[in-house]
Amino acid sequence: MSTAEPVPGYDAEFLGASAALPIPVDTRVVRELTYVHFTVLLDPARRLAVATGVNIDGSELRELGRSDDWRPDPRVGAEEQAGADLYLDNDLDRGHLVRRSDPVWGAPAVAEQANSDTFVYPNAAPQAAQFNQSKQLWLGLEDYVLTHADTYDTRLSVFTAPVLAADDPQYRGVGIPRSFWKVAAWAAAPGQGEDLLLMATGYVLDQTPQLDDVDLSDGGAVPAAGPPPLGPYRTYQVPIGDIAALTGLDLGPLVAADRFTAPAPVGVGSRDRWVRLDALTGVQL
Known part of the structure; x- marks a missing residue:
């Protein structure tokens, strides 16, 4: 569907099967910031996004140049969003949460605005440079799932968001996330004439080993309480229910829509059922 005007925000009904934006299950305050084809839920206390949601129409995607014109969102105060100072003179990258290319579809003016909108600081999270530039597997997940979904629909x-843990190491007033989560959702008709059925898959990526290479001494960083039990540069396909537990978010129907058949857990809360991905062909869809 092309429109002459930008469409603000994430659309929960975009797939034809409802998929609401994840929200915190607790009482924490969040700022809902809408952009063209996506929404960011900003945690002002952490100055980072607690969740983002983007709609992608694969049949109308456009290729546009990258601007790297990062800027704050004027709708929230500077004290509520991690800005340029966090990334100055260090090895931290501004990692896109909503991938730059994902909302860039539709009429030319709409796609241009969406492209620009992805370069606001609420849509960024600090990542070790090596992590951000080397994770082709992580960056390619949307393309891989979209290609699969194209069999049924192109939407x-x-x-996506960082996992905001209470013991994240502090740097310049911002807790540096150790890991990130992603859920991809699409819809398909199980049979001719039947209603569309929501389908989804979930992933976690860890950057703890790369944080060891970032100088966090500036600003009185607090040492991490110990790395999570994940190795370097590892992407995992995980049960979406585990993402809900890890993040404290209500993922609604996405949990029941999970296409991943996880191994039996060894214990309560065990990550043994997380399956490491070494190639996109290992993704269960």
């Missing part, structure tokens, strides 16, 4: 909704 995809993707949710």
